[in-house]
Amino acid sequence: MSIIINLDVMLAKRKMQSKELADKIGISNVNLSVLKTGKAKGVRFDTLEAICKALECQPGDILEYKEE
Secondary structure, three states: OOEEEOHHHHHHHOOOOHHHHHHHHOOOHHHHHHHHOOOOOOOOHHHHHHHHHHHOOOHHHHEEEOOO
16 A cells, blocks of 8 residues: 555654553544554544644654555
8 A cells, every 4th residue: 555654653752552542532442453554444534633633743744655
């Protein structure tokens, strides 16, 4: 896939556990794991906004495009 999810990187930078982020943004650990591993087919803008707010970052800090 050409879209890279850097959610683990941002969690590490903020010293936050996945469970804590999932609780803050109101999604299950399973759904957050699907996002983190890049297996999600898409992400809702309101979910992306909640992640950015909780991690105090920009969408570009989480999502990255790389040519295959």
